Amino acid sequence: MSDSIIQKDFYRESGRYLSHFQILKKCYSPNLHYIYLFRKAQRYYKIPVIGLFYKLLLRHYQILYGFQIYPETEIGEGLYLGHWGHLVINPKAKIGKNCNIAQGVTIAQSNRGKSEGVPVIGDEVWIGPNAVIVGKVTIGNNVLIAPNAYVNTDVPSNSVVIGNPAVITSNINATKQYINNKV
Incomplete structure (x- = not known):
């Protein structure tokens, strides 16, 4: 490094x-x-x-x-923390490059059930305030996770995730104008 x-x-x-x-x-x-x-x-x-x-x-x-x-914690280059405070990321989680992570976000391990494990998050992912990503889930590239979303399932690339439970919508421009100054 x-x-x-x-x-x-x-x-x-x-x-x-x-x-x-x-x-x-x-x-x-x-x-x-x-x-x-x-x-x-x-x-x-x-x-x-x-x-x-x-x-x-x-x-x-x-x-x-x-x-x-x-x-x-494995986090790719171009990490952007928009605001400070109350952010928890499990040390075994993997996060790609050019990711934005807002305040109040939790990226956590699940210790039981079918999703036992930690999240793997792709490149150019925008994670909004107070979002929770938990368990052995894979988040693709170019994904926007809306504020207060609860994600405990895989999310394909080019998607927007909203709500609790998570509702996933395909969107080729998911992070356009959300992720700036990419490296």
């Missing part, structure tokens, strides 16, 4: 590639600050001293900002 992933995450917010100094200046924003620390913790995760330092620092900011995303 290199600093180029951090560059791509910050590109999603600004629409331009930034110098290291410009990235650090943008870290006044809690969501960008957390992404920066998350990527550093991922990069150094298995290096004893520096890895421990970044894990402890990340843990501090998890509590401060309300993000519960662990360094072992």
Whole structure:
């Protein structure tokens, strides 16, 4: 994992590639600050001293900002957290590139039943505020998950998901104008 992933995450917010100094200046924003620390913790995760330092620092900011995303979580480049606070992602979940995740989202493991396991989320997925994705489900590419949706079933690519229980509608332009500055 290199600093180029951090560059791509910050590109999603600004629409331009930034110098290291410009990235650090943008870290006044809690969501960008957390992404920066998350990527550093991922990069150094298995290096004893520096890895421990970044894990402890990340843990501090998890509590401060309300993000519960662990360094072992696989998240592709171009992650965008639109707002900060109350976000829970299971460390075994897999999330593709150019994904937007809003506040109040839960991406969780199911411990029993036919959907026992964790979600796998594709590329260019927009997840609205307070949405819940739970269990061994696959979310395709170019999917919009509306605010407050409850998803416990597979969702094909090019779809919009609304409601509880989830109602899935095919839409080739599902995330058009929702996912900007793609990398």
